[in-house]
Amino acid sequence: xxxxxxxxxxxxxxKMKIRLKESRKKVxxxxxxxxVESQLFIMExxxxxxxxxxxxNVLAHIWTNEDSWPPSVCRECIVEWAAVLENRVQPxxxxxxxxxxxxxxxxxxxxxxxxxxxxxxYDMASHKRVIMDWTHQLRNKLEPxxxxxxPVLMMLDDLEFQWRRGRLPNLLPAMELVMWVVxxxxxxxxEDVTKQWLIRKQRSQxxxxxxxxxxxxxxxxxxxxxxxxxxxxxxxxxxILSNDDKRMCCGLERRDIPNCTCRFDGWWCALGNEGxxxxxxxxxxxxxxxxxxxxxxxxSAQRKGYSSLNTKTGYLTLRLExxxxxxxxxxxxxPLAQMLVPRKVxxxxxxxxxxxxxYNVEKRSHIYTFNETFTERLFPVFGTVEVVKGxxxxxxxxxEPCLCPGPCLWC
Numbered sequence: 558x559x560x561x562x563x564x565x566x567x568x569x570x571x572k573m574k575i576r577l578k579e580s581r582k583k584v585x586x587x588x589x590x591x592x593v594e595s596q597l598f599i600m601e602x603x604x605x606x607x608x609x610x611x612x613x614n615v616l617a618h619i620w621t622n623e624d625s626w627p628p629s630v631c632r633e634c635i636v637e638w639a640a641v642l643e644n645r646v647q648p649x650x651x652x653x654x655x656x657x658x659x660x661x662x663x664x665x666x667x668x669x670x671x672x673x674x675x676x677x678x679y680d681m682a683s684h685k686r687v688i689m690d691w692t693h694q695l696r697n698k699l700e701p702x703x704x705x706x707x708p709v710l711m712m713l714d715d716l717e718f719q720w721r722r723g724r725l726p727n728l729l730p731a732m733e734l735v736m737w738v739v740x741x742x743x744x745x746x747x748e749d750v751t752k753q754w755l756i757r758k759q760r761s762q763x764x765x766x767x768x769x770x771x772x773x774x775x776x777x778x779x780x781x782x783x784x785x786x787x788x789x790x791x792x793x794x795x796x797i798l799s800n801d802d803k804r805m806c807c808g809l810e811r812r813d814i815p816n817c818t819c820r821f822d823g824w825w826c827a828l829g830n831e832g833x834x835x836x837x838x839x840x841x842x843x844x845x846x847x848x849x850x851x852x853x854x855x856x857s858a859q860r861k862g863y864s865s866l867n868t869k870t871g872y873l874t875l876r877l878e879x880x881x882x883x884x885x886x887x888x889x890x891x892p893l894a895q896m897l898v899p900r901k902v903x904x905x906x907x908x909x910x911x912x913x914x915x916y917n918v919e920k921r922s923h924i925y926t927f928n929e930t931f932t933e934r935l936f937p938v939f940g941t942v943e944v945v946k947g948x949x950x951x952x953x954x955x956x957e958p959c960l961c962p963g964p965c966l967w968c
Contacts, residue, residue: 752777756910759926764885765897766923775921778905781837782953785829785937791819791860792827797947802830805939806947823863828854829937838906840937841918843949844899847880850940851902851948853913856933866940873913873927874938875902885925897924901951906935918957 755774758766770778786802794816797808807825816822829840833853842851850866851874858871866872867886875893877883883898885891902924903916908931915924941947 756907756912759912759914759923760928763926763928764891764893764924766926768920768922770916770921770923778839778903778916779956781839781905783831783838783840784953785831785840785950787827787939787950788830788936789827790817791821793821793823793825795825796827796941798827803950803952804947805941807942807944809944819860821860823861824850824866824940825942826850826860826866826938826940829939832856832934832936833906833908834934835908837908840904840953841951841955842902842904842939843951844877844902845941845943845946845948848878848942849948850874850876850938851904851915852886852927852938853904853906853935854938855935866938868927868929872938873929874940875915875925876940885927887927891925893925899924901957904937908935921957 755778787798787805789798789802792798792805794812794814795807796805797812798805805827821827842849844851853873854860854866855871858866864870865886866874867888867890869888872886874886875883876886877898881895881898883893883895885893897917899917899919901918903918905914905916906912907914911930912926912928914926916922917924939948939950
């Protein structure tokens with residue numbers, strides 16, 4: 558059963574010549590070779606994953622005709638190939654060996670990511686050799702133990718879907734998570750694998766860390782979704798809120814309401830009703846085309862006047878101005894590429910890990926992450942000056958439709 562799930566990674570290699578002939582008709586010789594090199598490299602990684610699974614003592618009986626494990630267990634197998642892909646946390650003995658034997662492994666991943674996302678404008682040969690040499694040396698190590706933790710079947714279907722649609726940049730995150738291996742018996746549980754992959758990726762690359770977030774990671778983020786509503790007592794008098802406190806836009810006239818100490822009277826903002834001092838929290842917001850501000854505000858942050866709402870004054874926010882000027886309001890501000898401007902924003906807070914992350918909900922991609930140690934209550938913050946299309950906080954039950962072909966394992 559599991560062997561059948563992995564087989565699609567090997568089959569494309571048999572038809573590679575046909576694929577390459579078709580590619581020649583579509584691209585010039587200069588652009589053809591890097592793309593081919595990227596595809597071949599992914600195929601070699603796929604074959605290595607297949608080999609690791611076949612060698613596993615834990616899964617040995619899955620590969621026989623006497624398959625005694627239920628499908629649910631087979632779907633929950635992931636391998637963690639972490640030291641090669643990023644500076645992952647591993648058991649000390651193995652981590653020490655890897656660092657001593659292959660110090661150059663830390664360098665290749667960032668370059669490979671650039672190569673795949675740009676369509677392969679760089680020479681991949683040296684980086685491919687580093688990984689292949691590492692896997693060959695790995696054969697002389699102890700037999701790898703594969704932990705039935707993350708759903709590998711889901712990841713493989715995800716990978717196949719991206720391959721068939723020709724989305725080469727999307728293959729790397731899916732392949733990376735599938736091949737995030739643990740090489741000892743001290744394997745983490747399913748949630749920990751997903752959590753550590755996400756945390757480390759967003760900590761090492763704050764901007765655009767993943768052009769595509771694999772399905773099970775995305776679902777794990779969405780599991781933290783909760784209902785968020787606006788607090789009318791904090792809303793700027795120029796703002797108009799809906800009866801359910803889920804929508805907000807800027808009015809044409811200032812409302813005559815009490816100016817209490819908790820209310821914004823300068824910037825056109827409002828806070829969420831609920832503040833957070835622990836745990837994981839996720840909410841989604843449909844934003845306007847021209848102007849918006851989203852993030853969190855510390856309980857002690859100033860709300861009066863027009864002081865800059867940035868990390869120095871207790872605000873961790875993204876701001877869009879003039880429809881294309883997207884930036885993270887750090888000190889100084891961090892400009893973000895126009896290609897990252899979303900229409901639906903996912904905001905994810907992990908209090909203990911000190912991360913506040915923003916995602917493009919429709920593309921399931923990462924935009925930006927603030928990394929900070931949180932010590933006080935954090936409130937969701939929302940801002941806009943748009944009078945026609947304001948902000949809409951989506952229901953926690955709302956999910957973007959799945960784009961997977963055929964029956965979906967995740968929905």
